Amino acid sequence: xxxxxxxxxxxxxxxxxxxGIHSYESFIKKLDDSSPLRSMFITIxxxxxxxxxxxxxxxxxxxxTPETSExxxxxxxxxxxxxxxxxxxxxxxxxxAIKGENLYGIKMTENLVRDKLDDKSLNLVxxxxxxxxxxxxxxxxxxxxxx
Numbered sequence: 120x121x122x123x124x125x126x127x128x129x130x131x132x133x134x135x136x137x138x139g140i141h142s143y144e145s146f147i148k149k150l151d152d153s154s155p156l157r158s159m160f161i162t163i164x165x166x167x168x169x170x171x172x173x174x175x176x177x178x179x180x181x182x183x184t185p186e187t188s189e190x191x192x193x194x195x196x197x198x199x200x201x202x203x204x205x206x207x208x209x210x211x212x213x214x215x216a217i218k219g220e221n222l223y224g225i226k227m228t229e230n231l232v233r234d235k236l237d238d239k240s241l242n243l244v245x246x247x248x249x250x251x252x253x254x255x256x257x258x259x260x261x262x263x264x265x266x
Contacts, residue, residue, distance in 0.1 A: 126183030128235045129174055132228060132244065136171040137189040140164055142219055146212050156209055159261065160216070163254050170247045177243055213262045217255060224251045 143164040150157040175185035225248060232244050 122181045122183070125236055125240055126178055126181050128232060129178050129181075129240060130183070130186045131231055132247075133171055133174040133178070133186045134189045135223060135228065136167050136174060137186070139167045139219065139224060140171065141189060143167065143216070146216060149207075149212060150209070154209065156213065156261065159257065163216075163257075166250055166254070170250070173243060173247070177240055181240075210262065213258055217258045217262065220251055220255045220258065225255070 143160050147157055147160050147164065150160070178185045228244065228248060228251075232241065236244065
């Protein structure tokens with residue numbers, strides 16, 4: 120497997136982590152300081168930052184240059200979600216976060232990495248995906264406890 124293809128794939132995943140970091144930043148800003156959701160989102164955002172760090176390190180191990188943002192398409196998607204599809208109350212914010220984790224975080228990652236990574240990179244991505252699935256479970260649990 121060619122390192123350049125692995126680096127390219129890992130960089131796309133890294134851009135996705137940056138999208139998630141910025142999405143959670145937007146959610147956090149919308150929540151009151153007293154909201155229990157706020158601290159949950161801060162914790163998830165810290166995980167995403169850690170995942171970005173791990174992906175960056177792996178890219179550098181492969182002698183690549185890690186991306187430093189979500190890229191143009193990611194910025195457009197963030198703009199649309201923050202300004203057009205903007206959730207207002209905590210329940211909507213939770214649903215939006217769950218959708219983002221499921222669709223962009225998990226499903227797109229699974230499709231992106233299929234047959235494109237070496238074993239070490241794939242193991243890293245599986246650890247990240249496991250943590251993202253935990254995020255979804257935590258968010259769903261919080262959503263259902265608010266009903």
